[in-house]
Amino acid sequence: MYPEELLYSKDHEWARVEGNQVVIGITHYAQDALGDIVFLELPPVGTKVEANVPFATIESVKSVSDVYSSVTGEIVEVNDAVADAPEIINQDPYGEGWMVKIAMENSEELKDMISAEEYQKSIAE
Amino acid sequence: MDYIPHSNKEIREMLSFLGVKSLKDLYSKIPYEMKQKRELNLPEPLSELELLRRLKFISNKNTSVNRKISFLGAGNYDHFIPSVVNYIISHPEFYTAYTPYQPELSQGILQSMFEYQTMMCELTGMDVSNISLYDGATAVAEAANMAFSITGKKKVMVSETLHPEYRQVLKTYMKPRNIEVYETPMKDGVTDKTQVKKSLIEESSCLILSQPNFFGNLEPMDEIFSLLANSNTLAIACVNPISLALLKPPADLGVDIVIGDGQILGNPQSFGGPSFGFLTCKKKYLRKLPGRIVGQTVDSDGKTGYVLTLQTREQHIRREKASSNICSNQSLNVLAACVYLSYVGRDGLFKIAELCYRNAHYLFQKLIVIDGIQPGFNSKFFNEFVIHIDLNLNKLKNILSKKGILGPICLEKWYPTLKKKYLFAVTEKRTKDEMDLIIDTLFKALKIK
Numbered sequence: 001m002y003p004e005e006l007l008y009s010k011d012h013e014w015a016r017v018e019g020n021q022v023v024i025g026i027t028h029y030a031q032d033a034l035g036d037i038v039f040l041e042l043p044p045v046g047t048k049v050e051a052n053v054p055f056a057t058i059e060s061v062k063s064v065s066d067v068y069s070s071v072t073g074e075i076v077e078v079n080d081a082v083a084d085a086p087e088i089i090n091q092d093p094y095g096e097g098w099m100v101k102i103a104m105e106n107s108e109e110l111k112d113m114i115s116a117e118e119y120q121k122s123i124a125e
Numbered sequence: 126m127d128y129i130p131h132s133n134k135e136i137r138e139m140l141s142f143l144g145v146k147s148l149k150d151l152y153s154k155i156p157y158e159m160k161q162k163r164e165l166n167l168p169e170p171l172s173e174l175e176l177l178r179r180l181k182f183i184s185n186k187n188t189s190v191n192r193k194i195s196f197l198g199a200g201n202y203d204h205f206i207p208s209v210v211n212y213i214i215s216h217p218e219f220y221t222a223y224t225p226y227q228p229e230l231s232q233g234i235l236q237s238m239f240e241y242q243t244m245m246c247e248l249t250g251m252d253v254s255n256i257s258l259y260d261g262a263t264a265v266a267e268a269a270n271m272a273f274s275i276t277g278k279k280k281v282m283v284s285e286t287l288h289p290e291y292r293q294v295l296k297t298y299m300k301p302r303n304i305e306v307y308e309t310p311m312k313d314g315v316t317d318k319t320q321v322k323k324s325l326i327e328e329s330s331c332l333i334l335s336q337p338n339f340f341g342n343l344e345p346m347d348e349i350f351s352l353l354a355n356s357n358t359l360a361i362a363c364v365n366p367i368s369l370a371l372l373k374p375p376a377d378l379g380v381d382i383v384i385g386d387g388q389i390l391g392n393p394q395s396f397g398g399p400s401f402g403f404l405t406c407k408k409k410y411l412r413k414l415p416g417r418i419v420g421q422t423v424d425s426d427g428k429t430g431y432v433l434t435l436q437t438r439e440q441h442i443r444r445e446k447a448s449s450n451i452c453s454n455q456s457l458n459v460l461a462a463c464v465y466l467s468y469v470g471r472d473g474l475f476k477i478a479e480l481c482y483r484n485a486h487y488l489f490q491k492l493i494v495i496d497g498i499q500p501g502f503n504s505k506f507f508n509e510f511v512i513h514i515d516l517n518l519n520k521l522k523n524i525l526s527k528k529g530i531l532g533p534i535c536l537e538k539w540y541p542t543l544k545k546k547y548l549f550a551v552t553e554k555r556t557k558d559e560m561d562l563i564i565d566t567l568f569k570a571l572k573i574k
Binding site for chain 1 (some may be wrong): 412436437442443446
């Protein structure tokens with residue numbers, strides 16, 4: 001449910017580090033709490049993002065949630081498949097449900113993220 | 126549903142259950158010094174007969190378009206309302222229902238709202254509609270809200286020829302968001318195309334035009350909106366829905382959002398309201414549409430049903446990111462419009478629009494040949510027009526009221542340079558005799574002068 005090799009944020013995003021870039025998505029807990037995801041708007045490639053600032057909103061039938069970037073940088077890739085078929089996020093939040101890939105400006109920011117174990121603890125509370 | 130409040134027996138039972146002796150005891154927590162100790166200063170109750178007599182006395186102080194010949198316009202008009210409209214909307218399930226959107230109970234209302242959305246899209250050529258806003262003025266403001274939400278630009282361009290009170294309401298709505306409202310000037314009674322400058326367009330989220338405009342004149346919408354082509358500035362048109370039976374649908378002119386006031390569709394004038402505002406737009410703006418939207422779906426038995434939908438747009442879920450904080454609409458007025466449009470149909474609406482146009486042009490042509498009357502502008506118009514009359518407002522009102530005629534409206538109070546310019550509205554209700562009466566009255570009045 002919470003792959004160990006990923007990093008997590010308190011706002012229920014996960015990050016997969018790939019060299020100088022991170023891939024971001026939302027966790028199993030988040031997709032479950034949202035319910036059926038019906039709409040998602042992702043910013044275009046080239047958009048500058050900041051750590052702890054929302055860069056997208058994700059909509060289910062009953063609610064709207066902000067998606068936060070955990071790092072400062074620039075979006076280098078966007079998963080268009082998920083914008084067209086948001087339900088993929090419910091089905092496969094860590095795989096096909098990835099949202100954006102960001103080129104990091106300062107990888108030190110990753111230190112503020114938490115491990116799978118710590119994340120699981122935080123949601124159990 | 127019952128409309129009988131609790132009986133004395135039920136009250137006693139409830140008090141007994143709660144363990145209190147009287148209704149007064151329920152307010153025991155309120156400090157003594159804050160309690161009202163005297164009886165309320167209200168008159169004695171009246172019997173039904175006395176009450177009717179009293180209300181009749183008050184209402185007889187008013188007049189109405191049933192007793193006068195009206196040429197009043199400027200946003201609120203005397204159009205024919207078929208009897209079937211009142212018959213249907215008077216059903217208590219429609220007339221007294223409050224927020225009737227629970228699908229298990231309100232399929233009738235929800236379906237009629239869905240039909241209304243469809244009709245408005247057919248009339249305007251737009252893809253989607255909501256189930257109404259308060260009125261035309263706030264619909265303009267909501268469209269401007271959408272434009273800001275979509276483009277992020279903090280300026281709105283609106284023509285000086287849009288209803289002055291709509292522009293006032295727009296400014297009120299834009300003020301807390303620090304959005305500047307720039308009024309583009311007019312020339313000869315229509316928007317001056319040369320004043321719609323490129324730099325202004327770049328800075329503005331939208332350009333709002335009215336069709337016909339406040340003076341009844343037809344704006345060169347295609348020419349002016351084509352100026353927006355290479356920008357992300359939205360084209361917004363505020364339209365007369367009956368005129369749409371004759372004019373090109375705004376969708377054909379690349380308009381992004383179409384709004385307006387729906388009073389003329391089956392709703393009485395009622396001294397200014399209530400009315401409803403309609404808002405339709407292109408599909409790509411669907412998620413920015415404010416207000417309620419009804420969708421068609423199937424229930425658990427696979428039967429067609431109707432529900433409120435896309436509620437994540439609305440402020441009770443989207444909060445500060447929503448286009449608007451509106452969470453209400455005018456469904457009874459909308460139902461009246463829906464019944465009206467169903468009843469007159471496409472052919473009927475065309476005939477009504479045509480009659481309005483012909484009547485107005487008959488009256489205009491006959492008036493401008495009178496000594497002391499000249500055309501106000503050199504523009505094409507639908508069913509409202511402006512003429513100059515060599516009489517001041519009070520004199521004119523006196524002369525016409527003696528003949529049981531209401532109107533026209535003097536434009537000076539909104540446009541100080543338009544002295545002695547009068548706005549006439551002519552609908553399908555005006556007969557040749559009525560029009561000949563005002564022609565004759567004005568002719569004689571100006572001759573004596």
